[in-house]
Amino acid sequence: MTIDPAAETARWLATMSPEETARAVSYTQGGHWLLLWGAIVGIVVAWLIIRLGWLSAIRDRLERRRGRPVLVSLVVGIVYLALSFALTLPWAIYENWWREKQYGLTEQPLTGWLTEALMSGAISTLFTALLLVGIYFLIRRARRLWWMWAAGLTAVFVVFGLLISPILIEPLFNTYTPAPNGEVRDAVVELAHKTGTPDDKIYIYDGSKQSDRYTANVSGLFGSARVAMSDVMFAKGADIAEVRGVVGHEMGHYVHMHSLWMTGIVIIMAAVGFWLIDLFYPLARTLLGAKRVGDIQDPAGLPVLAAIGVVLGLLATPAFNTMIRTIEADADHFSLVHANEPDGLSKALIKTAEYRAPSPSAVEEFLFYDHPSVENRVRRAMEWKAEQARANNRR
Ligand SMILES: [Zn+2]
Numbered sequence: 058m059t060i061d062p063a064a065e066t067a068r069w070l071a072t073m074s075p076e077e078t079a080r081a082v083s084y085t086q087g088g089h090w091l092l093l094w095g096a097i098v099g100i101v102v103a104w105l106i107i108r109l110g111w112l113s114a115i116r117d118r119l120e121r122r123r124g125r126p127v128l129v130s131l132v133v134g135i136v137y138l139a140l141s142f143a144l145t146l147p148w149a150i151y152e153n154w155w156r157e158k159q160y161g162l163t164e165q166p167l168t169g170w171l172t173e174a175l176m177s178g179a180i181s182t183l184f185t186a187l188l189l190v191g192i193y194f195l196i197r198r199a200r201r202l203w204w205m206w207a208a209g210l211t212a213v214f215v216v217f218g219l220l221i222s223p224i225l226i227e228p229l230f231n232t233y234t235p236a237p238n239g240e241v242r243d244a245v246v247e248l249a250h251k252t253g254t255p256d257d258k259i260y261i262y263d264g265s266k267q268s269d270r271y272t273a274n275v276s277g278l279f280g281s282a283r284v285a286m287s288d289v290m291f292a293k294g295a296d297i298a299e300v301r302g303v304v305g306h307e308m309g310h311y312v313h314m315h316s317l318w319m320t321g322i323v324i325i326m327a328a329v330g331f332w333l334i335d336l337f338y339p340l341a342r343t344l345l346g347a348k349r350v351g352d353i354q355d356p357a358g359l360p361v362l363a364a365i366g367v368v369l370g371l372l373a374t375p376a377f378n379t380m381i382r383t384i385e386a387d388a389d390h391f392s393l394v395h396a397n398e399p400d401g402l403s404k405a406l407i408k409t410a411e412y413r414a415p416s417p418s419a420v421e422e423f424l425f426y427d428h429p430s431v432e433n434r435v436r437r438a439m440e441w442k443a444e445q446a447r448a449n450n451r452r
Pocket of ligand 1: 306307310385388
């Protein structure tokens, strides 16, 4: 029997109704625009905080009382982060809750969403404030090469965050339970032995609390790394072939240590980003009309740094997406080789197409997609299936 990968791919895509596909396209393309609007919101918030003048007022008052520079950067940093969170909140509610609700991708009540947003806001304020104290210390000490040192410090924070996330942070938001005994667990354990993944690190979490997205992930680093499947997978009727296909993909992330690679690349991007921030700081300060803000050593200039960061982040999106897409394609390949479930994987991929339109143009995929398009992923799975069939025929 010969298998035609193009026909098989078309057959999988046709399992989505035209309405479902149109909805996915509208959600996905609207999401591209959100990147631009989000950047504009970020710049407006930075400008507003400068106009308010609170940061320079706090800096002046602390310096008059002979506050040490470390204290100044800590207090100014916390006030800036809290202000920025509060001013961005309406946009965050629209983007991450209201819009998800409109598209039927979440059933979470607003109160639940807000509680979690405040919790994660508090955690990230704490960590970011400490990182900022460190960065301003480095700016004062290593004036010219501060951006290199700052990237190194960021690396320490990123690695620490990855390490503690599954142990201390994720359990605050969701309940993680080891996969219960039964068919699913047996299939996962078998695959774990085959791929050299620890079999006691496969969890199911109550992801349906926040989102109806069909999804699984790997988090943590070294000893804390684990694979977690959202209960949405099972609510949407995942069968054993699908579970094997999906978990095979996640094990690919684990075995190939993708988070470590990503961290390395993020650090290089951070170094370049800090260097560019250093370069553009005087210009951005003038453009934002920050007259009471001093040079880059001044923590009251945080909104200026943030505004440059927003623009750089937007420009770096295609590079960042391409990096993740490459890793995702590698994880799909790992799943095909080790789980060998091209149809199971495709069935799962089609369920993710509700929030990632399946067939974007090549340019759209390059610029905006952090996973290869579902059409391309399914086609590769079908090509794999065809190859296996040919190999079996020869045998
Ligand atoms: Zn992945």
